[in-house]
Amino acid sequence: MTTRPTIVLVHGMWHGGWAWERVAKLLEVDGYPCVRVTLPGRDRAPGDPTFRGHCDHLTEVLAGVPGDVVLVGHSYAGALLTEVGAAANVRALVYVSAFCLEPGESVASVNDAKAGSQAGKDDIRQVGDFLVIDPETARHAFYHDCTPADAASAAARLTPEHANARAAVVSAAAWRSVPSHFVVCTLDRACTPEVQRMMAARVGSSSELESSHSPMLSMPESVARTIAGFATEHAA
Template identity: 60%
Template sequence: MSGSDSQRKSLPTIVLVPGMWHAASAWDAVVKLLEADGFPCVPVTLPGPGRAGGDATFHGHRDHLERVLTGVAGDVVLVGHSYGGAVIGEIRAVPAVRSMIFVAAFCLEVGESVAAVNDAQPGSDAGASAIVRSGDYLSMAPETAKEAFYHDCPPAVAEQAVASLTPEFHDTRTTRATRAAWREVPSHYVVCTQDRAIVPDVQRTLAARLDSVREIDSGHCPMLSQPGRLARIIADVAVRTTRQ
């Protein structure tokens, strides 16, 4: 086996968890780039209407992710976007997880919730006032979502992303974290400096909890607006943290 082949074989698997209302397809461009560099990738679709079957609650999402992780061989780097950060931070002991990357994401302390953190400071275009509740599920008007999440994306990408959004169970915003798994492994934060959903000051406060941080000049979804830049950050952090 050549040195290059050996290096690729030793690369960790990148498991990518999307934010609220999104499915695994949000990661498609980043996955393509990471896999081209030799990283095995597992993009996750969490349970919910129009997505994966199963328990659509916050703890149901955690359980679903843990089941996914049991099927991954070797070292794992967990990446969470937005609400996906709350989910990866809630997992119980999974020895294969060597590091975590939070992309404009909620790395919650025990007792915190997504709603409590995001609604505590004004300025979010994706806060409580922007969300519509219908029965047990939450959604956003398409134009609201476009401005909050995709304002810096190419128009065709933004239109496709909005059309792909699905409802989210109401407790995903309000359930309090019972774990802070990011304390147990090297963890990194990617601050999105043009974000309109989780304002940059909130992100920087969260980022200060972790081991390292980088900033990217993007809106809330750099996996759609700047997939190349985000893929390079993920690859760099993944290699650095799994070789420690």
């Protein structure tokens, strides 16, 4: 029997490993070990809360996983996949409405270049070194197809994000050398479908879900199925 790869799940800005709970449970039932990463940040996990600190944290997580990995990122986490996703044990990358960047780009430069985002620079507040998104803005931009209870619960768990995470420029493009799949969320209000499709065209494989920015909460079965399918296709 072939050993299934470990699925390492990385959250987006303001979120935590909790965002992947439903998807992880479904994958584990299907025989995939899962690691839900919680990145360093205020009221979240200890460590350097900047983009570089997040990259270093993810690199350490990957180094601690025995065997093959399929690395999955949501939203901002796509920048981390892009920067460090070519680690030796990573067999595939899955971008879920995530920032599949070219070297020299940042989350801010790509998301702010086109009008339409409802979680862009004009929708968030900077308090000191950190960015804050208000719960009502988050419910509208991230969770509009979730149940009201799920949307309220998720919005209440959001934590401040260091401003550097949004502004930092990537220096590598792991998707050039690692098989990658992009999941376009066609009802997304945070990263518009237009911007997503531009990034999806960079990789060799993509699919679409009729979902908000947070399909791991609103349609976890579809997300888990997509991840498992790509993992099966590309993991050794």
